[in-house]
Structure formats: C-alpha cells, structure tokens
Amino acid sequence: MKDKITLGCAILITCCFPVVAIAQDASNMIPKQSAVKDTSRQKDLIDIAKNLFSINPKEPRVQREKKIYFSILPVPGTVPGGAGKALITSTTAGTYLGPTSTTNLSSANFAPYWNLKSRFGLPLRSSIWLKDNTWNIQGDIRFLVYPQYTWGLGSKNAASEKTLVDYNYIRFYQSALKQIKPYFFVGGGYNIDYRNSIKSDDRGIELKKFTGYAYGTSGNSVSSGINLSLLYDTRNNSINPMPGSYVNVVYRINPKFLGSNENWNSVYIDVRKYLPLNPVNKNQQNTLAFWSYYWTVFNSNAPYLDLPSIGWDPYNRSGEGMDQNRYRGKSLFYLESEYRRDITANGLLGFVLFADVNTVSGSGTFFKSWHPAAGTGLRVKFNKGSNTNIGIDYAFSKGYNAIVLNIGEAF
Numbered sequence: 001m002k003d004k005i006t007l008g009c010a011i012l013i014t015c016c017f018p019v020v021a022i023a024q025d026a027s028n029m030i031p032k033q034s035a036v037k038d039t040s041r042q043k044d045l046i047d048i049a050k051n052l053f054s055i056n057p058k059e060p061r062v063q064r065e066k067k068i069y070f071s072i073l074p075v076p077g078t079v080p081g082g083a084g085k086a087l088i089t090s091t092t093a094g095t096y097l098g099p100t101s102t103t104n105l106s107s108a109n110f111a112p113y114w115n116l117k118s119r120f121g122l123p124l125r126s127s128i129w130l131k132d133n134t135w136n137i138q139g140d141i142r143f144l145v146y147p148q149y150t151w152g153l154g155s156k157n158a159a160s161e162k163t164l165v166d167y168n169y170i171r172f173y174q175s176a177l178k179q180i181k182p183y184f185f186v187g188g189g190y191n192i193d194y195r196n197s198i199k200s201d202d203r204g205i206e207l208k209k210f211t212g213y214a215y216g217t218s219g220n221s222v223s224s225g226i227n228l229s230l231l232y233d234t235r236n237n238s239i240n241p242m243p244g245s246y247v248n249v250v251y252r253i254n255p256k257f258l259g260s261n262e263n264w265n266s267v268y269i270d271v272r273k274y275l276p277l278n279p280v281n282k283n284q285q286n287t288l289a290f291w292s293y294y295w296t297v298f299n300s301n302a303p304y305l306d307l308p309s310i311g312w313d314p315y316n317r318s319g320e321g322m323d324q325n326r327y328r329g330k331s332l333f334y335l336e337s338e339y340r341r342d343i344t345a346n347g348l349l350g351f352v353l354f355a356d357v358n359t360v361s362g363s364g365t366f367f368k369s370w371h372p373a374a375g376t377g378l379r380v381k382f383n384k385g386s387n388t389n390i391g392i393d394y395a396f397s398k399g400y401n402a403i404v405l406n407i408g409e410a411f
Contacts, residue, residue, distance in 0.1 A: 216303025321373025
C-alpha cells in the first residue's frame with residue numbers, strides 16, 4: 001500500500017507540474033467573454049436546418065445568459081462490452097447560471113440506450129456551475145442492465161479469452177465543491193454502487209475462478225461511501241474545452257458501516273491540458289489536448305467490478321479504440337493526446353486525430369505492458385451557442401476496431 005501511495009503522489013506531481021507552472025496567471029487561460037457572444041460568423045446544423053426549411057430569424061443568433069442549448073442525437077450504434085447494436089439517444093443541454101464572463105457553462109447529458117434484447121441503460125450526468133462559479137455540483141445517476149464482457153485481471157488473457165458477465169447496476173454519485181480561490185474548489189459527496197445477480201452468462205464458467213478474484217464476483221455487490229475532492233479547473237466549457245487546464249483528485253472511502261460489503265478505499269487523479277495553436281483566430285479551432293489519469297484501490301478486497309478498468313472512468317470516455325473492460329486491475333494509468341482542427345472557416349466541419357495508451361496491474365505487468373490505440377474522426381457543429389459537436393470516430397487497436405458516434409468531445 002505504501003508503494004502505491006508513493007507512486008500515486010509521484011504521478012500527481014509529474015502530471016500537475018505544467019499546471020502549477022501556469023497557475024500564477026490563470027486569468028490568461030480562460031478567454032474573456034462578454035455577456036452576449038456573437039456567433040453570426042459561425043455555422044451549425046441548426047443554421048442549415050433553418051435555411052433548408054426557409055426559417056428566417058429577424059435577428060442574428062447570439063448567445064445570451066441563461067439560455068439553454070440543446071443537442072439531441074438519436075442514432076443506431078454499438079454499445080461497448082458485448083451488447084452489439086443498440087438504439088442510442090444522446091441529449092446534451094448547456095446553460096449559464098450567471099454572467100458568462102465569470103460563470104462556466106453548466107451541462108447535463110442523458111444518453112439512454114437499448115439493444116432490443118437484454119441490455120439497456122439510463123445514465124444521467126450533470127455538472128452545475130452556480131453564479132460566479134461559487135459552487136460546482138456534480139451528479140452521476142445510472143440504472144443499467146447488462147451483460148458485459150470481462151477478461152479478468154491484468155493483461156495476460158488474449159482477446160478471445162473472455163466471458164459475459166450478467167448483472168444489474170444502480171449508481172448514485174452526488175458531490176458539491178466550494179470555490180476557495182479562483183479556479184480552485186474543495187468538497188465532497190456520497191457515492192454508492194449497487195450490483196445484483198452477478199454471474200457469468202456461461203453456466204460452465206465460475207466467475208471467481210475465471211478472474212482469480214474472490215470479492216464481488218457472485219451474488220450482490222455494494223460499495224457505499226463518501227468522497228473527498230479537490231478540483232482545479234480553468235476551462236469555461238466542459239462540452240468542448242478550448243484553452244485551459246483541469247486537475248481533479250477524488251479520494252473515496254467505503255466503510256462497512258455505510259453499507260459496503262467490504263472496507264476499501266480508492267483514489268482517482270485526473271489531469272487535462274488544452275493548448276490553442278492559433279489563439280488569434282477565435283472562430284476556428286486548432287488545439288492540442290492531453291489527458292492522463294491514475295486510478296488505484298488501496299485494499300485487496302475491493303469488489304471486482306469496482307476495480308479500475310479501461311472505459312470506466314467517470315464519463316466512460318477513455319480507451320477509445322478498445323473494448324470497454326478489456327484491461328482491469330487494482331491500478332490503472334492512462335494517457336491520451338488529441339489534435340483538434342476545424343476544416344471550414346465557419347467552424348461547421350472539423351477533424352480530430354488521437355492516440356491513447358494504458359497499463360494495468362493484476363498480472364505483474366504494471367508499467368511494463370502498454371496497450372495502445374489510435375484513430376481519427378469527423379466533427380460537425382451541432383450547436384454553436386454551446387460549441388457542441390457531433391463526433392464520428394474510427395478507432396482501432398490490436399484485434400479491435402469500431403466506429404463511434406458521440407455528442408461532445410471525449411475530454
């Protein structure tokens with residue numbers, strides 16, 4: 001455990017060094033915004049729809065305070081983890097609860113899906129910024145019905161060595177963070193993960209034996225506890241960040257007296273950096289983005305499905321180009337870089353190039369065995385008021401490839 005804490009601290013210091021170096025002049029990292037933002041030089045799908053149906057507004061579209069920006073995308077797609085094709089409806093809403101010059105864009109995403117068989121999900125995630133960013137209220141509520149593939153711990157199993165795991169899942173996370181100084185927040189909240197009827201879809205496979213892990217591999221699993229959070233965030237739009245930095249440290253405590261099956265703790269350290277390459281041109285995006293996180297549990301009895309796993313970060317956006325759950329262990333380190341560029345001068349079309357890599361513990365290979373993935377994608381501006389894009393990505397890794405549709409950026 002001591003080694004894990006030392007490793008986690010070293011990673012945190014290394015990742016946060018460039019952020020700390022610029023923190024002395026954080027005001028330069030957030031573009032100054034007026035209360036009314038003119039987007040008349042940009043174009044999105046809403047503009048195209050208005051032209052197509054001859055809808056002529058009397059005034060140019062502008063971004064006003066407290067206006068709600070909706071983006072809705074009902075499409076067929078592929079749900080990660082073995083469910084195959086599914087009907088997905090992703091709805092993203094953004095609004096300002098205070099002056100846009102001092103308040104970040106609040107956002108909520110509701111993305112229900114159904115594979116027309118035995119799997120469906122009702123996930124709702126939100127990040128609410130009160131006036132002048134005095135508080136940030138974060139929520140994550142999910143009701144999910146699986147099965148989903150698992151490959152056991154570490155990375156020793158081949159892609160074909162997997163089994164479907166059946167279970168139902170309820171998640172309720174709620175946190176509130178208070179601004180202590182500009183861009184720096186401290187707070188905490190309550191987290192519960194409840195899973196029932198955990199078993200392998202194959203009656204001939206005992207999940208405990210397949211995974212080599214004794215906790216949370218059969219029956220019910222409950223992890224109930226509190227979290228303590230530190231947040232440093234100079235972004236002003238989490239849907240599509242432009243310049244800025246982000247650091248989030250979450251320490252979670254799951255004691256038995258709050259309902260957990262076992263006593264266990266974890267830490268999640270998330271670091272992101274966005275570098276604009278042409279800050280003079282405000283109507284076009286040309287950005288380098290970097291994302292890294294370190295996630296570990298400190299006890300040997302954390303439930304199997306609560307262990308760090310690729311694609312199970314808070315927003316389920318890591319590891320594009322590989323199967324969700326493909327790599328799981330007691331510790332996980334992840335790194336991704338992305339180049340984002342507009343194709344058209346009006347911001348309607350753009351593209352991204354990305355690459356990511358991860359390593360997990362569990363089979364004696366932490367920081368020795370690396371799993372890379374890469375891809376590219378097209379961006380179409382859906383709503384220029386909230387700067388929301390529709391993303392169509394092609395991602396691949398060894399033995400895997402997929403086309404992924406999303407609203408908003410991966411990070």
